[in-house]
Amino acid sequence: MPAFAFDNSYTRLPERLFAPARPAGASEPFMFAFNSQLAEDLGLDVSWLEQNGAAIFSGSTSPEGAANIAMVYAGHQFGQFNPQLGDGRAMLLGEVVSPQGRRYDIQLKGSGPTLFSRNGDGRAALGPVMREYIVSEAMHALGVPTTRSLAAVATGDAVYRETALPGAVVTRVATSHIRVGTFQYFAARQDVEAVKALADHAIARHYPELEGREHPYLGLLQAVIRRQAALIAKWMGIGFIHGVMNTDNMAISGETIDFGPCAFLDVYSARKVFSSIDRNGRYAYANQPAIGQWNLARLAEALLPLINEDQEAAVAAANTAITGYGEIFQDEWMTVMRAKLGLGEARESDLTLIQSLLSMMEEGQADFTRTFRALYTVAQSDAADAAFRSEFADPQKAQSWLNDWRDRTAEDSIEPTVRAEQMRNTNPAIIPRNHRIEEAIRAAEDDGDFSLFGALHAALADPYSDRPEFERYQAAPLPHEEVPRTFCGT
Known part of the structure; x- marks a missing residue:
């Protein structure tokens, strides 16, 4: 019995959508992380992989039936269009269908150069691999749609950036790796046939409810808009900053993808940037919703020939869909924030209450995560007011807001225990x-x-959950512990 029951649908698409790839392998592979629960969910042989995973997930051994391809795509990077990017240091090992009938890509990242490496070494350093494993799995636990990490392997080989660094490979799992930039690549070449093949594949894989509809490609755009609006609202609710929201880093599945210079807010700042390459703040925390809409407009442009043969009608329909993103996102964000504040029935005044808290947090140098967690403790007991106030430079102002919050929650019919549980599960x-x-x-x-x-x-x-053994991970960084910049792994 093969280790993987691969069924590689992407390789059945036109060959110009990908290129053959061969992993470079590793001299001394050591698997320091293996996600046995995810492997079990995928229907893989867990015990066999625990014994043989280092060779497979380092690219030293290619399993039977592997696809071994690199996908081609383009992308707007910091607003500038690059007509050819592609998997420069990643390789699709293959696709598996889980026992629940869901299809997943299994991809090696950092496994060596491909046709699309653009003179790069195609390798990954240990640090970025660890970051992707930690953050992607944390996002899953936080309830945010995301690619997952199946394994991480140290290769025993050096990679060279500014200095020599230990090399590693992460094995990434996604419902697919199709990006906005994948559509852009073929649209830029006016290859409508390839755009259609890709769109049909995406619909069958991610949005099968659109098959047979009168306007399936407009429906595809609308569906991706809804998923991205919901995804970015969830990012905002946990203080996540992606760092490189290029169009080649936006998956049409609605999953978070590519954890390069990403980070989470400590002290709240709407303009916060961690990425060392985002010098002008294009992808700052507060800019993420608007960037999402900008990226989706690029997807709309690529789909225009499919939306309607009449270009004017296609543009009008696409513009309506893109314009609608703002309202969809606002509704999703308000749902997230109301849950964080333990609010029930929607009130027009809720937006003011939310915005006043965020403004007070920014002015008062309050930690994003700790402030909302402290509010949850207030929902449990009035005696917790002091803990909430202590997060702010101006405790008196914080108490004033807390009094307004209590007045607002008194308008709801939610039982206090129900409210507290809701807040616990969102903060x-x-x-x-x-x-x-x-x-x-x-x-x-x-x-x-x-x-x-x-x-x-x-x-x-x-x-x-509050667990005493992990209390150190709840603490905000001391001034000398702060890490103000994160770096791309390439």
Whole structure:
């Protein structure tokens, strides 16, 4: 019996959508992380992979039936169009269908150069691999649609950036790796046949309810808009900053993809940027919703020939869909924020209450995650007011807002215990804070010590619970612990 029951639908598309790839392998593969629960969910042989995964997931051995392809795509990077990108350091190992009937890609990332590497080495360093594993799995535990991490392998080989770094490969799982940039690649070449083949594949894979409809390609655009609006609203609700929202990093499945210089807010700031390459703040925290709409407009442009043969009619329909994103996002964001504040029936005044809290947090240098978690404790007991106030530079102003919040919650018919439980499940106690990720990376890179990585991963597996053994992961960084910049792994 093969280790993977691959059924590689993407390789049945026109060959110009991808190129053959061969992983470079590793001299001394060591699998330091294996997601056995995910493997079981995918229907894989867990015990066999625990024994043989280092060779498979480092690219040293290619399993029977593997696709071994790199996907081609284009993309707007910081607003500038690059007509050819593609999987420069990733390779689609293959597709599997889970016992529940869902199809998933299994992809090696950092496995060596491909046709699309553009003179790069195609490798990944240990630090970015650890970051992707930690953050993607944390996002899943936080309830945010995301690609997953199946395994992480140290290769025993050096990769060269500014200095020599230990190399590694992460195995990524996604419902697909089709991006806005995948459509852009073929649209830029006026290859309508390929755009249609890709769109039909995307509909069958992600939006089968659209098959047979009168306007399936407009429906595809509308469906992607809804999923992206909901996704970005969830990002905003946990203080997540993606860092590189290029069109080649937006998956049409509605999953978070490509964890490069991503980070979570500590002190709340609407204009916060972590990425070292985002010098002008294009992808700052508060800009993410608008960037999402901008990216979706690029998808609309690529789909125009399919939406309607009459270009004027196609543009009008696409514009209506894109314009509708704003209202969809606002509704999704308000749903997220009302849940975080424990509000029931919608009130017009809710937006003012939410915005006044965010403004007060920014002015008062309050920690994003700890403030909302403290509000949850207030919902449990009036005696917790002091903990909430302590997060702000001006405790008196914080108490004034808290009084307004109590007046608002009194208007709802929600039982206090129900409200508190709702707030507990939307306001995490633990997030993958930048300084803790860096701490784990330093220990692994400098000393070969993966214990901090394991402890952080264990803490993040249940982020909505207060557990004494993981109390250190709830603390905000001290001034000397802050990590103000994150870096792309290429």
